[in-house]
Amino acid sequence: MSTHKQLTIGLFGFGVVGEGLYKVLKQTPSLKASIKKVCIRDPEKIRNAPAGLFTSNREELLGDPEINVIVEVINDSDAAFEIVQTALLNGKHVVSASKKMIAEHLPELLELQNHTGRSFLYESAACASIPLIRNLEEYYDNDLLHSIKAIVNGSTNYILTKIFDEGLDFKQALLQAQQAGFAESDPILDVEGFDAVNKWAFLLTHAYGILEKTTSILFNGIQNIQAEDAILAASRKQEIRLIAQAQKLKNGKVAAFVLPQFVKKEDHLAFVKNEYNGVVIESGFADKQFFYGKGAGSFPTASAVLSDIAALRYDYKYEYKKLFHHQPHELADDYYLRVYLSFDDLTQVPRENFEWIEEWHANQDRKWLIGVIHYRELKNHDWWKTGNTSLILTADPVVEDVETRKLKKKSLELAGV
Amino acid sequence: MSTHKQLTIGLFGFGVVGEGLYKVLKQTPSLKASIKKVCIRDPEKIRNAPAGLFTSNREELLGDPEINVIVEVINDSDAAFEIVQTALLNGKHVVSASKKMIAEHLPELLELQNHTGRSFLYESAACASIPLIRNLEEYYDNDLLHSIKAIVNGSTNYILTKIFDEGLDFKQALLQAQQAGFAESDPILDVEGFDAVNKWAFLLTHAYGILEKTTSILFNGIQNIQAEDAILAASRKQEIRLIAQAQKLKNGKVAAFVLPQFVKKEDHLAFVKNEYNGVVIESGFADKQFFYGKGAGSFPTASAVLSDIAALRYDYKYEYKKLFHHQPHELADDYYLRVYLSFDDLTQVPRENFEWIEEWHANQDRKWLIGVIHYRELKNHDWWKTGNTSLILTADPVVEDVETRKLKKKSLELAGV
Numbered sequence: 070m071s072t073h074k075q076l077t078i079g080l081f082g083f084g085v086v087g088e089g090l091y092k093v094l095k096q097t098p099s100l101k102a103s104i105k106k107v108c109i110r111d112p113e114k115i116r117n118a119p120a121g122l123f124t125s126n127r128e129e130l131l132g133d134p135e136i137n138v139i140v141e142v143i144n145d146s147d148a149a150f151e152i153v154q155t156a157l158l159n160g161k162h163v164v165s166a167s168k169k170m171i172a173e174h175l176p177e178l179l180e181l182q183n184h185t186g187r188s189f190l191y192e193s194a195a196c197a198s199i200p201l202i203r204n205l206e207e208y209y210d211n212d213l214l215h216s217i218k219a220i221v222n223g224s225t226n227y228i229l230t231k232i233f234d235e236g237l238d239f240k241q242a243l244l245q246a247q248q249a250g251f252a253e254s255d256p257i258l259d260v261e262g263f264d265a266v267n268k269w270a271f272l273l274t275h276a277y278g279i280l281e282k283t284t285s286i287l288f289n290g291i292q293n294i295q296a297e298d299a300i301l302a303a304s305r306k307q308e309i310r311l312i313a314q315a316q317k318l319k320n321g322k323v324a325a326f327v328l329p330q331f332v333k334k335e336d337h338l339a340f341v342k343n344e345y346n347g348v349v350i351e352s353g354f355a356d357k358q359f360f361y362g363k364g365a366g367s368f369p370t371a372s373a374v375l376s377d378i379a380a381l382r383y384d385y386k387y388e389y390k391k392l393f394h395h396q397p398h399e400l401a402d403d404y405y406l407r408v409y410l411s412f413d414d415l416t417q418v419p420r421e422n423f424e425w426i427e428e429w430h431a432n433q434d435r436k437w438l439i440g441v442i443h444y445r446e447l448k449n450h451d452w453w454k455t456g457n458t459s460l461i462l463t464a465d466p467v468v469e470d471v472e473t474r475k476l477k478k479k480s481l482e483l484a485g486v
Numbered sequence: 487m488s489t490h491k492q493l494t495i496g497l498f499g500f501g502v503v504g505e506g507l508y509k510v511l512k513q514t515p516s517l518k519a520s521i522k523k524v525c526i527r528d529p530e531k532i533r534n535a536p537a538g539l540f541t542s543n544r545e546e547l548l549g550d551p552e553i554n555v556i557v558e559v560i561n562d563s564d565a566a567f568e569i570v571q572t573a574l575l576n577g578k579h580v581v582s583a584s585k586k587m588i589a590e591h592l593p594e595l596l597e598l599q600n601h602t603g604r605s606f607l608y609e610s611a612a613c614a615s616i617p618l619i620r621n622l623e624e625y626y627d628n629d630l631l632h633s634i635k636a637i638v639n640g641s642t643n644y645i646l647t648k649i650f651d652e653g654l655d656f657k658q659a660l661l662q663a664q665q666a667g668f669a670e671s672d673p674i675l676d677v678e679g680f681d682a683v684n685k686w687a688f689l690l691t692h693a694y695g696i697l698e699k700t701t702s703i704l705f706n707g708i709q710n711i712q713a714e715d716a717i718l719a720a721s722r723k724q725e726i727r728l729i730a731q732a733q734k735l736k737n738g739k740v741a742a743f744v745l746p747q748f749v750k751k752e753d754h755l756a757f758v759k760n761e762y763n764g765v766v767i768e769s770g771f772a773d774k775q776f777f778y779g780k781g782a783g784s785f786p787t788a789s790a791v792l793s794d795i796a797a798l799r800y801d802y803k804y805e806y807k808k809l810f811h812h813q814p815h816e817l818a819d820d821y822y823l824r825v826y827l828s829f830d831d832l833t834q835v836p837r838e839n840f841e842w843i844e845e846w847h848a849n850q851d852r853k854w855l856i857g858v859i860h861y862r863e864l865k866n867h868d869w870w871k872t873g874n875t876s877l878i879l880t881a882d883p884v885v886e887d888v889e890t891r892k893l894k895k896k897s898l899e900l901a902g903v
Contacts, residue, residue: 089771093770093771096630096770097630099811099812099813197772198771198772198773198775199775200621200624200625203624203625204617204621207617207620207793207796207797208617208620208793209793213513213514213789337778340757352789353510353513353785353789354506354510354615354785354786354788354789354792355614355615355779355780355785355786355789355790356615356779356780356785356786357779357780358615358616358777358778358779358780359776359777359778359779360775360776360777360778361754361774361775361776361777361778362772362773362774362775362776363772363773363774363775368770368771368772368773369771369772369773371771372630372769372770372771372772373772375771376624376625376626379624380624383805388800394516395516396516
C-alpha cells in the first residue's frame with residue numbers, strides 16, 4: 070500500500086538505552102531507519118560501535134538537514150529539553166525517553182509541537198515496553214475512563230517483591246536491587262517516588278487531559294515501609310505495591326496520587342512482580358483491562374523507542390485528545406483517603422486531624438491505625454512522611470461521602486481513643 | 487488541533503452488541519457520531535429505541551449518501567459479507583464484529599479495501615475490549631515477534647474455570663455457562679474451537695502476515711476433556727486452557743494452532759479466569775507482555791466497536807504491515823508437538839505414529855501418555871479427536887529438533903512399551 074519515508078536518525082546518548090537501540094535497529098532492517106550520528110558527552114570512552122559514528126558536538130546532529138529524526142535518551146533533563154526544543158524548531162521529529170524532562174516541560178512541549186507541526190513521541194518514558202500512552206490516546210478515546218492504577222517504577226517494585234517473597238528487610242532488598250542493576254547507586258529518585266510521579270504527571274495528560282506539575286500531585290515512595298508493615302500485610306493475605314492511580318469522582322474531578330498501597334494477593338497488581346510494570350484500566354464499557362510488561366531495561370526501553378520510530382514512518386502524532394478535543398478534567402482536592410499508618414511514637418500522629426479512626430493498635434512497640442483523612446491534610450503537610458511514620462493506602466482508599474464525617478466523633482469514642 | 491468529521495452511522499443488527507453500542511454512543515456525545523438508521527431482520531420485535539430508527543430495508547442504509555459509516559454486528563456471516571462489500575463499494579467506511587465472516591473472506595476484504603480506499607476495522611472481532619489488532623498493527627511493527635499465546639474464547643474459558651475452581655464436570659460447567667449467558671444454547675461453535683480458530687486466522691494476518699483459511703490451521707476445542715484430565719492437571723499444579731498460539735521456528739516459519747493446553751498455575755494465562763480473555767506476546771526486545779480484559783459481552787464488545795468508530799474520525803486504516811510492508815511469514819508444517827493423550831481403550835491410540843513416548847500409564851481405567859508427535863499426524867488425521875480420546879498440549883509443546891527422533895526407539899524401550 071503506501072510507501073514510507075526513509076528515517077535518518079541523530080541519536081543523543083549511548084548509555085544502556087542508546088546502545089540497546091543501536092543493536093535493535095541493526096536487527097530490524099525492515100524499518101528503513103538508520104543512525105547517522107551519535108552525540109555523546111565523553112568522546113574518550115570506548116564504545117561498542119564504529120568511532121566515526123560518534124561526536125560530542127550537538128550541532129553535527131541538530132544542524133544536519135539529512136537527519137530528520139532526533140532520538141534523545143540522555144539522563145540530564147535540562148540538556149534534554151534544549152536538544153528537543155532545538156530539534157523541533159529545526160523541523161525534525163523527536164523521540165524521547167526523558168520522563169523527568171517531559172514532566173517538567175510538557176506545556177512548552179505542547180506549544181512547540183503545535184507551532185512546528187512536528188511529532189514528539191515518548192512511549193518509552195512510561196512503562197517502557199507497555200504501549201500505554203498510545204492506548205490511552207487512541208483506544209480510550211472517550212469520557213468513560215473510570216480509573217487507572219499502575220505500577221510505573223520497576224526498582225521499587227523489585228524491592229517490594231524481595232521484601233514479600235524472600236522476607237528481606239528494606240535495606241537488604243535495596244542492596245539486592247542495586248546488585249541486580251534494577252536500582253541506581255543513588256536510589257532516591259526511585260525509592261522516594263520522584264520517578265513515578267514524573268511519569269504520572271504526563272500520563273494524566275493522556276488519560277484525562279490534566280496538565281499539572283508534579284508538585285500538584287500527592288506522592289510518596291516506599292522509603293518508610295517497615296518490616297512490621299509487611300508482616301501485617303502478609304497476615305491479611307495482602308502485599309504492598311507503590312501505585313500511581315487516578316480515579317474519577319462523582320463531581321467529575323479526578324483524584325490522583327502516587328502512594329504505597331495494600332493490594333490483595335489475587336489483585337491484578339499483585340501479579341506484577343520484580344522489575345515488571347502493570348496497568349489496570351477501568352472504563353465504563355470495557356470493564357477492567359490489564360497491561361503487563363517490562364518497564365525498564367535496555368531492550369524493553371529500546372523496543373518502545375523503536376515503536377515510536379516506526380510510527381514516525383506514517384507521521385504519527387499524539388493528538389492529546391483529552392486535552393484538546395474533550396473537556397479536560399481537573400485534579401480533585403476535596404476528598405478523603407482511607408489510610409493505614411504505623412509509627413513508634415504516639416506523639417508523631419495528629420489524631421485530631423483524622424476524620425475518623427477505624428482501627429487502633431497502640432499496645433505493641435510498633436503502633437498502627439487505620440483511619441480516614443482529608444486529601445489536603447496529606448497534600449499540605451509532611452508529618453506522615455517524617456521520622457519512622459509509614460503511611461500506606463488501604464485496598465479501597467478513596468472516600469467520597471462527606472456525610473460520613475458525622476461519624477467521626479462517634480467512631481473515635483467507639484474506638485476508645 | 488485538527489478538526490474531525492461528523493460520523494453518521496448506519497447500524498446493522500440490534501442484538502446484544504448493537505443495543506449496547508446504541509447505549510454507549512448516547513453516553514459519549516464527544517465522539518460526534520450518531521446512528522441515523524438501524525437495519526433489523528424482524529420489524530415486529532419490540533426494541534428499546536424509537537421505532538422511527540428501524541428499518542428492515544438494507545437499501546435505506548447502504549444507499550443513503552449521508553451515512554458515511556456502516557457498523558455491522560449481525561450473526562449471519564453470509565449476509566454480513568454482502569453488507570460489508572456493498573458498503574465499501576458505495577464509499578462508506580465499515581466497522582464489523584463478525585469474526586467468522588472476516589476469517590472466511592479476508593482476502594476479498596483486503597482487495598476491497600485496496601480498491602475502494604475505505605477503512606474496514608474490526609477490533610471487536612477478537613478479544614473484544616483488548617486492543618489487540620491495533621497493537622499488533624502499530625506496536626509490534628517489526629520482525630521480532632517470537633510468539634503469541636492467547637485465550638480468545640470466553641465461553642470455553644468460563645467452562646474450564648468452573649471445572650477447576652468448582653470441581654464441576656464438563657456438562658455441569660457448560661450448563662452453568664449457558665445459564666450465565668456466557669455460552670450459546672448451541673455451544674458447538676465455541677466448545678469445539680471454531681470461534682477461536684476464526685479469530686486466530688485473521689490475528690495471524692496482523693501478527694505475521696499469514697493469510698490462510700481456518701482449514702489450514704490445526705485446532706480443536708475442549709469437548710473431549712475428561713474429569714481425570716483436570717484431576718491430573720491439578721495434581722501437577724497446572725490448569726487447562728484453550729489456547730490459540732503462534733511461535734516462530736528457527737527456519738522462520740510460524741507454527742500456529744488452537745488446542746487445549748496445560749498451563750502452570752503461576753502462568754499469565756492461568757490468571758485469566760471465567761469469561762475473560764488474555765494475550766501473552768513475546769518479542770525480541772520487549773520480552774513478555776500480557777494483555778487482559780473482557781473478551782465478550784454487550785458493553786465490552788460495543789466499547790471496541792466504539793474505539794473503531796473513534797479511529798475513523800482521523801481516517802485510521804489497518805495497513806496490514808506484516809503482509810504488505812514486510813516479508814510475510816509462512817505457516818510451518820514440519821515440526822513436532824509434545825502432547826498429553828488420555829483414552830479408555832488402548833486400541834484407539836496408534837502408538838507407532840508417535841515419534842517417542844515419554845510417559846505411559848496404562849494401569850488405570852483412564853489411561854494416558856505423554857509423547858511427541860509430528861504436526862502433520864495431528865493435522866491430517868482425526869483419531870485423536872474421536873471417541874473419548876482427549877489430547878492436551880503440554881506446557882512447552884513445540885519440539886523443533888528432529889535429531890531427537892533418533893531417541894524414538896530407545897525411549898519406547900525404556901518406557902517398557
